[in-house]
Amino acid sequence: MPNIYQPNLMTIKKVINETPDTKTFHLVFQDEELQENFEFETGQFGEYSCFGAGESTFCIASSPTRKGHIECCFRKTGKVTNALFELSEGDTIGFRGPFGNTFPIEEWEGKNVIFVGGGIALPPLRSVIWNLLDLRDKYKDISIVYGARSVADLVYKQEIAEWEARDDVNMVKTVDPGGETDDWDGYVGFVPHILENDFKPDPENTVVVVCGPPIMIKFTFEALERLGFKQDQLITTLENRMKCGLGKCGRCNIGSTYVCIDGPVFKAAEIDLLPPEY
Amino acid sequence: MKSYLLDSLENLFQHLAVSHKMFEPQSIPGSEDLHWLPSPKGPTSRYGTSKQVLPLAPAKGFLFPERELLFRFDGQTFIETLPEVAPQVLFGLQSCDLCAIAYQDQFFRQDSYYLARRKATILVGFDCLTPCDGGFCSTVDAGPFVRDGSADLILHPKGNEWLLIPASEQGLNAIQTLNLPPAPAEWRAEREQQQAEVAKMFPTDSHIRTGIERINQATISAEQWQRLGLQCLTCSGCTSLCPTCSCFTTFDTKTEGESNTFVRERCWDSCLYEAFQRETSGHNPSKEAGERLQRYWFHKFSDHYVDEFGRYGCIGCGRCEETCPGGIGVHSIMRRLEKES
Numbered sequence: 001m002p003n004i005y006q007p008n009l010m011t012i013k014k015v016i017n018e019t020p021d022t023k024t025f026h027l028v029f030q031d032e033e034l035q036e037n038f039e040f041e042t043g044q045f046g047e048y049s050c051f052g053a054g055e056s057t058f059c060i061a062s063s064p065t066r067k068g069h070i071e072c073c074f075r076k077t078g079k080v081t082n083a084l085f086e087l088s089e090g091d092t093i094g095f096r097g098p099f100g101n102t103f104p105i106e107e108w109e110g111k112n113v114i115f116v117g118g119g120i121a122l123p124p125l126r127s128v129i130w131n132l133l134d135l136r137d138k139y140k141d142i143s144i145v146y147g148a149r150s151v152a153d154l155v156y157k158q159e160i161a162e163w164e165a166r167d168d169v170n171m172v173k174t175v176d177p178g179g180e181t182d183d184w185d186g187y188v189g190f191v192p193h194i195l196e197n198d199f200k201p202d203p204e205n206t207v208v209v210v211c212g213p214p215i216m217i218k219f220t221f222e223a224l225e226r227l228g229f230k231q232d233q234l235i236t237t238l239e240n241r242m243k244c245g246l247g248k249c250g251r252c253n254i255g256s257t258y259v260c261i262d263g264p265v266f267k268a269a270e271i272d273l274l275p276p277e278y
Numbered sequence: 279m280k281s282y283l284l285d286s287l288e289n290l291f292q293h294l295a296v297s298h299k300m301f302e303p304q305s306i307p308g309s310e311d312l313h314w315l316p317s318p319k320g321p322t323s324r325y326g327t328s329k330q331v332l333p334l335a336p337a338k339g340f341l342f343p344e345r346e347l348l349f350r351f352d353g354q355t356f357i358e359t360l361p362e363v364a365p366q367v368l369f370g371l372q373s374c375d376l377c378a379i380a381y382q383d384q385f386f387r388q389d390s391y392y393l394a395r396r397k398a399t400i401l402v403g404f405d406c407l408t409p410c411d412g413g414f415c416s417t418v419d420a421g422p423f424v425r426d427g428s429a430d431l432i433l434h435p436k437g438n439e440w441l442l443i444p445a446s447e448q449g450l451n452a453i454q455t456l457n458l459p460p461a462p463a464e465w466r467a468e469r470e471q472q473q474a475e476v477a478k479m480f481p482t483d484s485h486i487r488t489g490i491e492r493i494n495q496a497t498i499s500a501e502q503w504q505r506l507g508l509q510c511l512t513c514s515g516c517t518s519l520c521p522t523c524s525c526f527t528t529f530d531t532k533t534e535g536e537s538n539t540f541v542r543e544r545c546w547d548s549c550l551y552e553a554f555q556r557e558t559s560g561h562n563p564s565k566e567a568g569e570r571l572q573r574y575w576f577h578k579f580s581d582h583y584v585d586e587f588g589r590y591g592c593i594g595c596g597r598c599e600e601t602c603p604g605g606i607g608v609h610s611i612m613r614r615l616e617k618e619s
Contacts, residue, residue, distance in 0.1 A: 250525030256582040
């Protein structure tokens with residue numbers, strides 16, 4: 001029987017400094033056979049080990065359509081992420097996964113898809129954004145509404161520029177009031193506000209995927225419902241605190257739901273069934 | 279399966295002791311409490327018709343220890359740390375604690391650490407002929423007689439003799455060479471009858487039934503949970519002693535003197551701790567004691583878990599009531615829920 005707690009070793013192939021406190025790692029399995037055969041679907045997450053510091057939970061930020069390596073993106077805030085932040089190209093980390101359910105991208109075929117993210121919540125959306133862009137013909141309009149506290153806190157700046165340059169992506173970017181710079185060419189305002197008052201999406205044949213802190217998810221869903229969206233058009237992905245990713249440690253248990261195995265992807269109607277403070 | 283007549287517990291005990299390390303609930307000098315301890319001589323004489331007393335702590339730690347090594351890593355490779363457990367017998371388990379083990383068998387079915395210990399363990403259960411103080415196993419389908427499939431060997435007192443029921447292949451194998459005579463044919467039926475009689479000896483359980491109903495109908499307000507939560511000292515006494523509680527945390531430690539070697543360990547955790555679910559951002563889905571209490575009791579009595587495990591997460595041992603310094607163990611909580619509905 002495999003040891004469900006033992007990570008697989010991965011080498012950091014590339015480090016990208018996204019913001020002063022956020023990094024992206026490109027990761028490759030050290031076991032060649034695993035590297036060759038590893039599969040995941042968009043929306044799934046992993047448990048990343050910095051040996052000696054512990055394990056942290058992040059989504060897989062790359063798209064399953066892009067083979068060769070997987071990516072994770074994290075902000076240094078706690079013990080493990082601070083330790084991970086110190087690592088360099090060539091270093092070894094541990095990975096367990098993929099865990100959890102996936103974005104139902106086949107259900108979205110033929111529809112408009114809007115991604116709404118805040119701050120460090122763009123990485124979970126990035127996986128599914130690229131997944132859809134790599135299957136571009138299957139979807140109608142694709143829009144990305146992304147905001148952060150300040151210009152410095154925007155992650156994936158290079159990719160935001162790339163999405164802005166594309167004809168087939170509608171890129172809306174914003175920073176919180178006071179977070180703008182002199183040369184900022186996006187909106188200034190909180191994401192739910194910009195979404196409701198400036199972007200104003202049409203609910204017709206559209207799904208919205210929202211990722212952010214719980215308070216942002218709440219306000220964004222409320223704004224979208226005011227615009228006429230129904231609950232079954234709204235999807236989110238949660239990242240509760242986890243230790244195992246397997247429904248065993250109890251950390252992410254809310255009501256009868258385990259975010260790690262029943263999620264992390266939830267429809268708005270499912271979120272409504274959870275106790276208020278998910 | 280056939281059942282056998284055993285004329286002496288001593289015979290069975292010594293037979294099992296030949297190839298197994300024996301453990302039994304025993305009192306230690308100066309205290310009447312029972313503790314699970316090695317019992318090289320055994321068996322102690324309290325089995326049978328005497329007043330039932332549960333061990334202070336369940337046998338949970340034999341299979342899911344309070345702290346254990348998950349792996350060792352030297353910077354290059356993992357070093358296997360699966361426990362090597364010598365064959366052992368837990369002799370003298372009551373039905374409630376056996377139901378808890380059966381529950382955890384399902385919960386940890388993919389956990390190689392749990393399974394390594396579990397596979398080396400024979401469970402010998404005894405039917406309880408009297409209720410224990412605070413126990414309500416009959417209300418939650420966990421006793422008083424040992425449930426099918428929960429033990430390897432079941433012992434039922436018949437005067438000075440015993441009805442011995444091998445309840446698993448492992449149990450049958452363990453007694454095969456004892457060459458026991460078959461039990462009188464009517465003993466099994468008599469046991470069934472007696473179980474119903476013992477179940478009637480339990481004190482009223484209306485508060486438990488009402489509480490279960492209220493938890494499942496979600497008629498308990500956040501304010502009521504919060505009022506109850508004021509009495510939670512977050513000591514984790516209930517979760518430590520609860521035979522089905524299994525929340526854990528993991529952490530890495532560096533091995534002294536070996537710069538590149540780390541070990542990852544896990545240890546019991548408690549969902550009643552304030553920081554249990556607290557996220558790095560500071561967001562906490564169960565910041566209030568009432569929210570934590572609500573989740574804990576939901577986990578013990580929600581019908582949702584009956585669908586998954588075939589039973590409630592509570593096995594009716596009453597240990598949480600015994601240990602809770604805040605007076606919000608199972609009986610106290612359920613009485614409040616009954617009274618304040």
